[in-house]
Amino acid sequence: MIKKHTLDNGIRIVMEKIDYVKSASIGIWVNVGSNNENEETNGLSHFIEHMLFKGTENRKANEIAEDIDNLGGQLNAFTSKECTCFYVKVLDENIKDAVDILSDMFFNSLFQQEEIDKEISVVIEEIKMYEDSPEDVVHDKLTELIFKNSPMAYNILGTEENLKTFTTKKVVEYMKKNYTPYNTVIAVAGSFDEQEFVRMINEKFKDWHNDNIKHVDPEAEYKRSVVGVNKDLEQLHMCIGNKTIGRHHKNYYPLLVLNNLFGGTMSSRIFQEVREKKGLVYSIYSFVSNYSNTGIFSIYAGMSYNQAEDALRTILKEMISIKNGNISDEEFNRAKQQIKGNYILGLESTSSRMSSIGRRELLYNEIQYPEEVIESINNVKKKDVLNVAAELFDIDSLSITFTGNLNKNKDIEDKINKVLGEKYED
Structure with missing residues (x-):
């Protein structure tokens, strides 16, 4: 209670x-x-x-x-x-x-x-x-x-x-x-x-008194970009991302399921396709950062410079595959089960319980019980995930940031833009 x-x-x-x-x-x-x-x-x-x-x-x-x-x-x-x-x-x-x-x-x-x-x-x-x-x-x-x-x-x-x-x-x-x-x-x-x-x-x-302040968040002006940062590195490090929804949005839990099955775990799409099957990267994963009214969906990958095109192309192909409805019942159910398991296991310490109730009250002025979270995860349907993917996996709205030795690899940005410009929709 x-x-x-x-x-x-x-x-x-x-x-x-x-x-x-x-x-x-x-x-x-x-x-x-x-x-x-x-x-x-x-x-x-x-x-x-x-x-x-x-x-x-x-x-x-x-x-x-x-x-x-x-x-x-x-x-x-x-x-x-x-x-x-x-x-x-x-x-x-x-x-x-x-x-x-x-x-x-x-x-x-x-x-x-x-x-x-x-x-x-x-x-x-x-x-x-x-x-x-x-x-x-x-x-x-x-x-x-x-x-x-x-x-x-x-x-x-x-x-x-x-x-x-x-x-x-x-x-x-x-x-x-x-x-x-x-x-x-x-x-x-x-x-x-x-x-x-x-x-x-x-x-x-009780003796602390101060006037309340009203904080207004200006809307971010998102426009897709491709930006590189020059650093003397042996590998190329890349982030592919898009603006997404806040924690209170009705599609918040479908977004979590999509992230989990796409790149959130070792059994996910891009880990298996890009790393395990093709050996193009050592590290690859996706994650979501959700705030009150907005968020970021991002994919990180670290690779050799000559693998950048193939790795990015494979990631984009997997995005389009999911947009086209290619999600099996097995991976869909596994993703939901993993999210539930991680959530419940995370509540087995007093620190995480304190964080859960404190953050929820602070940012949303509400109490949320674990049973409600589990019910919300259980209620996610495959069509909900596909609706999120349809908007999130729009190739034309993806931004890419990368860092590496750009002095030695001056054509990396051109290669990234070339892959982004290829035709992926079936």
């Missing part, structure tokens, strides 16, 4: 009690991510996530780490395009101390300029680490193309140029403007006393 309680100041608390465990996971979810930023503030949401670990009025940075370790707990955080989450997992006997640490970080962080300057260097190294990963480079470049002229296109980490402008004043002002009780959810899952937990949260958070 999932219960919800709203404090007088607007903070929502969602709770799922699980009697057979001896731990609890607690998360503070704030509806603030890179999607809230502009060109000047890009990277601040993620940077604030880092800074909350750098010392408060009551604890130095090392004392935050030591206090959590003394509890035998785990403390972490992450930032996405739509939200930031600070979370902890502890034994049920240590919930009060965990809430004290989380709330102290949330309200009493110092944001000293000395610590900001040090953390700027840390995040710049994080950016460099991602730039050294070809998969991340092509994924990020595809996101830029799909969500062009929209905050959804921003890199969550920001840019080195922006980071160097961050000051105590800039950090505090951004947090004061964007963090409000109305866009904050506190989620807990595991072993805990519900009334006592609400009392603890109320005690720590």
